[in-house]
Amino acid sequence: MQRRTGRISLIVLASAAVAAAIVLAAKVGAHLYYDPALWALAGWVIPPDLGIFLNAGDAVLHGRTPYRDVDAIGNHLGYVYPPLLAFVMIPLSILPAALASSIWALMTFAFVAWSLWLLGVRDWRCYPVALLWPFTREAVEFGAIGPLLLLIVAFLWRYRDSTWGAATATASAVAAKLFLWPLALWLAFTGRIRTAGLSIAVTFVLVFVPWIAIGLAGLRQYPALLQEVADQQDYRSYSVIALVRSLGGSSELAKVLSLLLGVALLALAFRAARNHATSLRDRDRISLGYVLAASLVLTPVVWPHYLVLLLAPLALARPRLSVLWLFVLAATVLYAFDWYRASPEGEARPVVVITVLVAIVFVGSLRPNGPKSVAK
Secondary structure, three states: OOHHHHHOOOOHHHHHHHHHHHHHHHHHHHOOOOOHHHHHHOOOOOHHHHHHHHHHHHHHHHHHOOOOOHHOOOOOOOOOOOOOOHHHHHHHOOOOHHHHHHHHHHHHHHHHHHHHHHOOOOOOOOHHHHHOOOHHHHHHHHHOHHHHHHHHHHHHOOOOHHHHHHHHHHHHHHHOOOOHHHHHHHHHHHHOOHHHHHHHHHHHHHHHHHHHOOOOOOOHHHHHHHHHHHHHHHHHOOOOOHHHHHHOHHHHHHHHHHHHHHHHHHHHHHHHHHOOOOHHHHHHHHHHHHHHHHHHHHHHOOHHHHHHHHHHHHHHHHHOOHHHOOOOOOOHHHHHHHHOOOOOOOOHHHHHHHHHHHHHHHHOOOOOOOOOOOHH
């Protein structure tokens, strides 16, 4: 027992030393080169999304609502997530903001690395490539939760045959970001009916218990808040709605096409889950990829940090470094031509370029490996 305790203490101390060394290196590097992600890691800036999360955590800690009045919200939406995330952020909200920024940046990178491990990636070359992906760097720059969502999806995959494990992972993903609700359908499509039902019940608990804890503040206005988010930001993001509108389509046409494409992808997920010409693992893997694609298609707002979810189908299909991994990394050069940025602001070129890139990675990741594939 003492030996195990000593070993754990040694691991904790070593991890803390490595983390401190990384932050110190970031501070040195930030003096030499301006990069928003590097500055966030150094604690020199408070990423905008993280600042919102920290304020929400502080609000619920002190018994205040994290939500703003929709009628007076203006262009600053503030906190727009279900309250669970605000409670999760309480430990960071009590720290100095600079320290919280460094810790969250380190955790963001750790979320990505841990996800790859859970998804079965053992090729060390994939890890630095994934950490340098433009979508990962975007998540660090803004302090966003895309990598945390990726980690939850990775846990869902790893524990997909555990009723409580899969249900809790699915519920956590939906309670953190509602657009991932199709994950519950994936459980049903793959024959995990009991787990799917349990995931819905746990989702209600994870969404409404934190809301009860803050006196149901903001609950009545929450649908209006989500609509306000869509109205203000759908054309500024990388969603299908933004794509159609940037190409000259109406808002109504964009919503219809988004819905039709999302339903088609869910139908393909169901078909893949029932395709007995492939292995059980391939059925689970391919249907999960279609469900993740449907989640991104159906949501009216898609920010770049959401696209780290591409790592899930990619890692499952290509656990060793391949062209698809480098293909996304190469997209970093698009910054130089202004073909990619945090928000396309309704311009067609960045939305088209990223849409094509994402589609190629999804298509390349959704090919069956053959009927004899049995790897975990």
